[in-house]
Amino acid sequence: MTPPFFPGKNRTARDFTREVVRLIKAVPPGKVVTYGQIAAMAGSYLSVRRVVWILHSSTEKEGLPWHRVVNRMGGISLKPGEGNERQKSLLRKEGIVFDARGRIDLGRFRWEPDEEDF
DNA sequence: AGTATGACTTTAG
DNA sequence: ACTAAAGCCATAC
Numbered sequence: 001m002t003p004p005f006f007p008g009k010n011r012t013a014r015d016f017t018r019e020v021v022r023l024i025k026a027v028p029p030g031k032v033v034t035y036g037q038i039a040a041m042a043g044s045y046l047s048v049r050r051v052v053w054i055l056h057s058s059t060e061k062e063g064l065p066w067h068r069v070v071n072r073m074g075g076i077s078l079k080p081g082e083g084n085e086r087q088k089s090l091l092r093k094e095g096i097v098f099d100a101r102g103r104i105d106l107g108r109f110r111w112e113p114d115e116e117d118f
Numbered sequence: 119a120g121t122a123t124g125a126c127t128t129t130a131g
Numbered sequence: 132a133c134t135a136a137a138g139c140c141a142t143a144c
Binding site: 049 | 142
Binding site: 034035036039045046048049050051052053055056066069070071072076077078079082083084087 | 123124125126127128
């Protein structure tokens with residue numbers, strides 16, 4: 001089992017990584033989360049860059065729903081030609097709507113985990 | 119061992 | 132609305 005996790009006080013980098021992976025895996029279809037949200041839930045909103053790195057390194061390995069992770073504006077951070085279109089396509093397939101500026105209404109689609117998800 | 123990088127976020131000006 | 136810089140830290144080289 002995963003050991004208890006203390007926001008802001010992860011004992012090791014591995015715990016943080018494990019939390020991030022677990023949280024991302026827990027995102028249900030049709031919902032999205034932001035990088036900062038993941039980082040905050042895993043212990044430190046300032047460590048977003050680790051979340052980014054984890055997505056790069058563990059997406060294939062862990063089979064993460066990487067496309068459900070967007071930036072805080074509800075937009076896709078990937079550049080066109082580097083997965084942007086693919087991500088949008090995947091999200092639309094799950095029922096997520098993009099506005100004229102290519103952003104998602106986080107008020108509607110943001111995943112807000114319940115305690116049991118932890 | 120030191121430096122650079124990263125699919126980010128926040129604050130300050 | 133904009134740019135710039137700081138913040139975090141595991142990898143890659």
